[in-house]
Amino acid sequence: xxxxxxxxxxxxxxxxxxxxxxxxxxxxxxxxxxxxxxxxxxxxxxxxxxxxxxxxxxxxxxxxxxxxxxxxxxxxxxxxxxxxxxxxxxxxxxxxxxxxxxxxxxxxxxxxxxxxxxxxxxxxxxxxxxxxxxxxxxxxxxxxxxxxxxxxxxxxxxxxxxxxxxxxxxxxxxxxxxxxxxxxxxxxxxxxxxxxxxxxxxxxxxxxxxxxxxxxxxxxxxxxxxxxxxxxxxxxxxxxxxxxxxxxxxxxxxxxxxxxxxxxxxxxxxxxxxxxxxxxxxxxxxxxxxxxxxxxxxxxxxxxxxxxxxxxxxxxxxxxxxxxxxxxxxxxxxxxxxxxxxxxxxxxxxxxxxxxxxxxxxxxxxxxxxxxxxxxxxxxxxxxxxxxxxxxxxxxxxxxxxxxxxxxxxxxxxxxxxxxxxxxxxxxxxxxxxxxxxxxxxxxxxxxxxxxxxxxxxxxxxxxxxxxxxxxxxx
Ligand code: ADP
Ligand code: MG
Numbered sequence: 215x216x217x218x219x220x221x222x223x224x225x226x227x228x229x230x231x232x233x234x235x236x237x238x239x240x241x242x243x244x245x246x247x248x249x250x251x252x253x254x255x256x257x258x259x260x261x262x263x264x265x266x267x268x269x270x271x272x273x274x275x276x277x278x279x280x281x282x283x284x285x286x287x288x289x290x291x292x293x294x295x296x297x298x299x300x301x302x303x304x305x306x307x308x309x310x311x312x313x314x315x316x317x318x319x320x321x322x323x324x325x326x327x328x329x330x331x332x333x334x335x336x337x338x339x340x341x342x343x344x345x346x347x348x349x350x351x352x353x354x355x356x357x358x359x360x361x362x363x364x365x366x367x368x369x370x371x372x373x374x375x376x377x378x379x380x381x382x383x384x385x386x387x388x389x390x391x392x393x394x395x396x397x398x399x400x401x402x403x404x405x406x407x408x409x410x411x412x413x414x415x416x417x418x419x420x421x422x423x424x425x426x427x428x429x430x431x432x433x434x435x436x437x438x439x440x441x442x443x444x445x446x447x448x449x450x451x452x453x454x455x456x457x458x459x460x461x462x463x464x465x466x467x468x469x470x471x472x473x474x475x476x477x478x479x480x481x482x483x484x485x486x487x488x489x490x491x492x493x494x495x496x497x498x499x500x501x502x503x504x505x506x507x508x509x510x511x512x513x514x515x516x517x518x519x520x521x522x523x524x525x526x527x528x529x530x531x532x533x534x535x536x537x538x539x540x541x542x543x544x545x546x547x548x549x550x551x552x553x554x555x556x557x558x559x560x561x562x563x564x565x566x567x568x569x570x571x572x573x574x575x576x577x578x579x580x581x582x583x584x585x586x587x588x589x590x591x592x593x594x595x596x597x598x599x600x601x602x603x604x605x606x607x608x609x610x611x612x613x614x615x616x617x618x619x620x621x622x623x624x625x626x627x628x629x630x631x632x633x634x635x636x637x638x639x640x641x642x643x644x645x646x647x648x649x650x651x652x653x654x655x656x657x658x659x660x661x662x663x664x665x666x667x668x669x670x671x672x673x674x675x676x677x678x679x680x681x682x683x684x685x686x687x688x689x
Contacts, residue, residue: 401676
C-alpha cells in the first residue's frame with residue numbers, strides 16, 4: 215500500500231468508505247458531517263481525513279469515530295487509526311482538479327462521492343449542501359420518473375408552477391432514500407428561478423434554531439426569517455414527533471405563512487397516519503393539503519436511475535454491471551447509488567493494485583466482491599410465506615381463501631396483490647407463483663401483476679395499501 219501514491223489511494227478508499235457510511239448514517243447527518251470530507255493520506259498505521267472545519271472534525275472524532283473506523287476496516291481489510299485534520303487542503307483541491315481533468319481524457323478517475331456530484335468532490339472545504347442552500351444536483355432534470363413516483367413528481371411540478379396555489383401544504387411521503395429530498399430541492403430550484411424567495415431547512419435545523427432562539431431571546435428574528443420566505447421547504451418533519459415546543463414553533467410559522475398564501479412543502483418518512491402523533495392541530499394542518507407518496511421503484515426505474523447516475527460520473531459502466539446492481543438492490547435509491555460508488559472505487563483500487571493505473575475495466579466478479587457486504591444486507595429477502603401472511607393479515611382473510619376459488623372483489627384484490635408482491639419482492643417466476651397461489655396458470659399470474667401495476671399508477675387507495683403491506687414486510 216505504501217508503494218502507491220498515498221493521496222490517490224486515500225481519496226479512493228475514502229470514497230468507498232463514504233459509500234458505506236451513507237448506507238449507515240441518516241441522510242441529514244451524512245450531509246452535515248460527512249459530505250465535505252476527503253481522504254488525504256494513508257500510511258501503515260494511520261488514515262488521515264480532511265474536514266472542512268474544526269467543528270466537523272471534532273464531531274467526527276468524538277461521535278462517529280468507531281463507526282468510521284469500522285467502515286474503513288471493512289474497505290481496506292485491516293485495522294487502522296483515523297486522524298481528522300482541518301484545513302483548506304489546497305494541495306488536495308489542486309490535485310483533485312487535476313484528477314478531474316484527467317478523467318475527461320481517460321475516464322478512469324474515481325467516482326465523485328455520494329450523490330455523484332462533481333462539485334462536491336472538487337470543493338472539499340465547503341459542502342455543497344448547506345443551510346438555506348439547495349443541492350445543485352437535485353433538479354427535475356435529473357429526477358427519473360417511473361410508476362413509483364409519477365404522482366409525487368406531477369404534484370411537485372404543479373406546486374413549482376403555482377406556488378401557494380396548487381396544493382398547500384404539499385407533503386411528500388416515502389420510506390428512506392426514495393427521493394423525497396431530491397424532489398423537494400427540485401421544487402426549490404424551480405421556484406427560485408421564477409424569482410421566489412426560498413427557504414430550505416431540515417426539521418432538525420429548524421428545531422435547533424428554534425430552541426436556540428428561545429434560549430437567546432431572539433425569537434423575533436427567528437420568526438422574521440422563516441416568515442419572510444415565499445416558499446418554505448421543511449425536510450423530514452417526522453423529526454418533530456414528540457417535540458412539543460418545536461411543534462408550537464412550527465404551528466405558528468406554518469399559520470403565518472399559510473395565511474399569507476405562501477407555499478409550504480414538507481417531507482416525511484413516516485406514514486401520514488403516524489404523523490397524528492403530532493399535536494392534532496399540527497397534523498390537521500398537514501392533512502389540509504396534498505399528501506403524495508413515492509413507492510419503491512420497479513426494476514426498470516431502478517435501472518434508469520442507475521444509468522443516469524452512472525452517466526453523471528463520466529465513467530463507463532457496462533449494462534451488465536448496472537443490471538446486476540439494479541436487480542439486487544431494491545428498496546432504496548440511496549443504496550443503489552452507494553453500490554455504484556462502491557463498485558467504482560473498488561474497481562479503481564483493484565486496477566491500481568495490479569498495474570499502477572486503472573484501465574477502467576469492470577467485470578462482474580469484481581462487482582460482486584465489491585458489493586459482498588452491502589448485498590448480504592439487502593438480500594435478507596422476504597419469503598413467500600411472509601408475503602402471503604402479510605397480505606392475508608392486511609386484508610383480514612385467511613391464506614386458504616387467498617389461494618382458493620372465491621372471486622368476490624376484495625378476495626380477488628388481495629389475491630392479485632399477493633401475486634404482484636410475490637413477483638416484486640420474492641422474485642418468483644410466474645409459473646411458481648401460479649403453483650403457490652393454488653395451482654393457477656402463469657398467464658393468470660401475469661395478468662394479475664399487470665393489472666396491479668397499471669392500477670397503482672392512479673389508484674391512491676391501492677398505493678396506500680401496498681405501502682402499508684411493504685412496511686409490514688420490512689418490519
Ligand atoms: P429521501 O429524502 O427520500 O431519503 P433522497 O431524496 O435523499 O431520498 O434520495 C436519495 C438519493 O437517491 C439521492 O441521491 C437522489 O438523487 C437519488 N434519487 C432518488 N430518487 C431518484 C429518482 N427518481 N431519480 C434520480 N435520482 C433519485
Ligand atoms: Mg431526505
